[in-house]
Amino acid sequence: xxxxxxxxxxxxxxxxxxxxxxxxxxxxxxxxxxxxxxxxxxxxxxxxxxxxxxxxxxxxxxxxxxxxxxxxxxxxxxxxxxxxxxxxxxxxxxxxxxxxxxxxxxxxxxxxxxxxxxxxxxxxxxxxxxxxxxxxxxxxxxxxxxxxxxxxxxxxxxxxxxxxxxxxxxxxxxxxxxxxxxxxxxxxxxxxxxxxxxxxxxxxxxxxxxxxxxxxxxxxxxxxxxxxxxxxxxxxxxxxxxxxxxxxxxxxxxxxxxxxxxxxxxxxxxxxxxxxxxxxxxxxxxxxxxxxxxxxxxxxxxxxxxxxxxxxxxxxxxxxxxxxxxxxxxxxxxxxxxxxxxxxxxxxxxxxxxxxxxxxxxxxxxxx
Amino acid sequence: xxxxxxxxxxxxxxxxxxxxxxxxxxxxxxxxxxxxxxxxxxxxxxxxxxxxxxxxxxxxxxxxxxxxxxxxxxxxxxxxxxxxxxxxxxxxxxxxxxxxxxxxxxxxxxxxxxxxxxxxxxxxxxxxxxxxxxxxxxxxxxxxxxxxxxxxxxxxxxxxxxxxxxxxxxxxxxxxxxxxxxxxxxxxxxxxxxxxxxxxxxxxxxxxxxxxxxxxxxxxxxxxxxxxxxxxxxxxxxxxxx
Numbered sequence: 001x002x003x004x005x006x007x008x009x010x011x012x013x014x015x016x017x018x019x020x021x022x023x024x025x026x027x028x029x030x031x032x033x034x035x036x037x038x039x040x041x042x043x044x045x046x047x048x049x050x051x052x053x054x055x056x057x058x059x060x061x062x063x064x065x066x067x068x069x070x071x072x073x074x075x076x077x078x079x080x081x082x083x084x085x086x087x088x089x090x091x092x093x094x095x096x097x098x099x100x101x102x103x104x105x106x107x108x109x110x111x112x113x114x115x116x117x118x119x120x121x122x123x124x125x126x127x128x129x130x131x132x133x134x135x136x137x138x139x140x141x142x143x144x145x146x147x148x149x150x151x152x153x154x155x156x157x158x159x160x161x162x163x164x165x166x167x168x169x170x171x172x173x174x175x176x177x178x179x180x181x182x183x184x185x186x187x188x189x190x191x192x193x194x195x196x197x198x199x200x201x202x203x204x205x206x207x208x209x210x211x212x213x214x215x216x217x218x219x220x221x222x223x224x225x226x227x228x229x230x231x232x233x234x235x236x237x238x239x240x241x242x243x244x245x246x247x248x249x250x251x252x253x254x255x256x257x258x259x260x261x262x263x264x265x266x267x268x269x270x271x272x273x274x275x276x277x278x279x280x281x282x283x284x285x286x287x288x289x290x291x292x293x294x295x296x297x298x299x300x301x302x303x304x305x306x307x308x309x310x311x312x313x314x315x316x317x318x319x320x321x322x323x324x325x326x327x328x329x330x331x332x333x334x335x336x337x338x339x340x341x342x343x344x345x346x347x348x349x350x351x352x353x354x355x356x357x358x359x360x361x362x363x364x365x366x367x368x
Numbered sequence: 369x370x371x372x373x374x375x376x377x378x379x380x381x382x383x384x385x386x387x388x389x390x391x392x393x394x395x396x397x398x399x400x401x402x403x404x405x406x407x408x409x410x411x412x413x414x415x416x417x418x419x420x421x422x423x424x425x426x427x428x429x430x431x432x433x434x435x436x437x438x439x440x441x442x443x444x445x446x447x448x449x450x451x452x453x454x455x456x457x458x459x460x461x462x463x464x465x466x467x468x469x470x471x472x473x474x475x476x477x478x479x480x481x482x483x484x485x486x487x488x489x490x491x492x493x494x495x496x497x498x499x500x501x502x503x504x505x506x507x508x509x510x511x512x513x514x515x516x517x518x519x520x521x522x523x524x525x526x527x528x529x530x531x532x533x534x535x536x537x538x539x540x541x542x543x544x545x546x547x548x549x550x551x552x553x554x555x556x557x558x559x560x561x562x563x564x565x566x567x568x569x570x571x572x573x574x575x576x577x578x579x580x581x582x583x584x585x586x587x588x589x590x591x592x593x594x595x596x597x598x599x600x601x602x603x604x605x606x607x608x609x610x
Binding site for chain 1: 418419420439440441442444445449450452456458459460461465468469470472475476477479480481482483484485486528
């Protein structure tokens with residue numbers, strides 16, 4: 001087990017303990033505050049999903065919000081059906097007289113949960129296959145995924161009778177599982193979201209430290225070289241796109257549960273770019289750092305957008321520019337560099353024993 | 369049986385025939401050196417064999433199987449390994465991780481998903497000791513010196529354990545001692561691998577080559593042992609001009 005892996009496992013445990021015990025205590029177990037924080041946690045999952053494709057594999061997916069929206073709408077469709085007797089209200093307003101066929105299976109919760117993961121994964125995989133088989137890479141991945149996002153959002157908005165259009169899906173029921181209704185302002189619901197984030201992060205940490213993750217990092221550095229070692233680069237890229245999309249779908253489902261509605265703005269360009277910013281601020285190389293970035297930026301937004309209602313997006317933009325210019329590896333990068341400096345300072349002082357975590361460049365140079 | 373059989377190979381880049389009717393074969397356990405002036409088509413020949421470039425004519429057989437139009441990763445799985453002219457290690461990965469990537473006997477996704485990135489293996493240790501990088505296992509490859517980078521790449525090829533290894537100028541930038549070490553390693557590799565080596569350093573070629581092919585303008589000019597090549601009049605003309 002490498003030291004980096006141990007480090008991330010420790011970080012994951014700390015993260016889990018803090019969100020399970022620390023955050024509720026600080027917020028005085030207040031339902032409203034916890035609901036707000038649960039929203040950040042749901043967004044942390046989608047940011048962490050982007051870290052897998054962007055940070056680890058080097059595929060900048062600007063369409064992450066599309067798969068997030070699919071999960072969100074899947075859940076909202078189920079809850080809308082539960083809330084309405086017969087036809088959902090917006091359909092009758094739009095002269096739709098019969099429940100559309102693709103709505104019917106969303107009566108089942110099991111189907112909804114599966115669909116919220118698998119439909120985004122399928123769509124992500126489909127786009128991935130076409131792009132990566134044709135060896136499209138770099139900035140073109142960003143352009144194609146962005147184009148898909150815009151087209152998909154337009155489709156959802158224009159099909160008002162089927163999707164609720166610009167209004168989205170509102171007036172939703174609460175989800176009930178085994179007779180327990182999910183009140184988004186309850187402690188139990190907060191723990192559900194916190195558990196989901198922890199599991200998603202554990203999956204992400206495992207993936208980045210498996211051989212799969214190593215091959216992904218090799219692909220990010222030099223995809224051609226990796227092919228000459230016998231790896232089917234297109235398949236690896238496609239799979240990471242699928243996984244990332246499924247995680248985004250998962251986050252979308254939780255987001256609908258937290259906010260109790262689904263809106264086409266979830267599939268907007270600005271939302272998609274915001275995910276990129278969270279990921280960059282936290283540090284795109286590590287899934288935990290990316291999740292942390294999402295929470296930090298959203299907490300900031302929660303505080304600052306009250307004060308700077310108009311200027312908030314400007315502030316966010318400035319933050320992004322500063323991060324790109326001065327800390328391209330995000331908060332995570334600062335921590336890594338800080339740890340390295342501390343270690344060299346510790347070693348320079350005689351008699352001050354520092355436990356070597358790993359062989360740093362300096363250490364081996366001194367040995368030589 | 370011949371490990372590699374190249375028959376009447378052609379490739380054109382915008383009207384220029386980079387390789388023009390080249391035929392040769394490599395036996396098991398043989399080191400074949402490709403010589404020739406700049407632009408003779410040596411590196412292009414390696415590109416064609418490993419799949420970086422698609423031929424416009426002719427065929428390539430590995431162990432009797434036609435591979436001329438296979439994708440490069442399928443050729444790699446069948447046993448073609450390649451070292452490029454420019455050292456291409458993964459600079460952001462550690463030495464250990466580089467070797468883990470190179471050790472690709474099971475390149476499929478499923479096996480990659482069910483294993484950790486670094487598994488302590490005696491094999492890795494042995495290979496690293498062979499190239500004297502044992503002390504730098506956790507070092508980022510980007511922090512290695514030029515010579516060490518070359519060694520790492522050779523270590524990666526040993527770890528990949530391909531049946532046929534294609535080497536493009538493996539000793540470029542090495543000291544005389546390092547070149548001698550490389551020659552030693554190559555000779556031990558040839559026990560159970562076939563090698564095609566493009567090289568300009570004649571003393572290196574002398575010490576490793578079982579057979580030499582001299583190329584000029586994409587075609588074969590001469591073939592034979594080192595003595596035969598050095599005595600060949602055509603070769604002298606091609607190198608020195610008229």
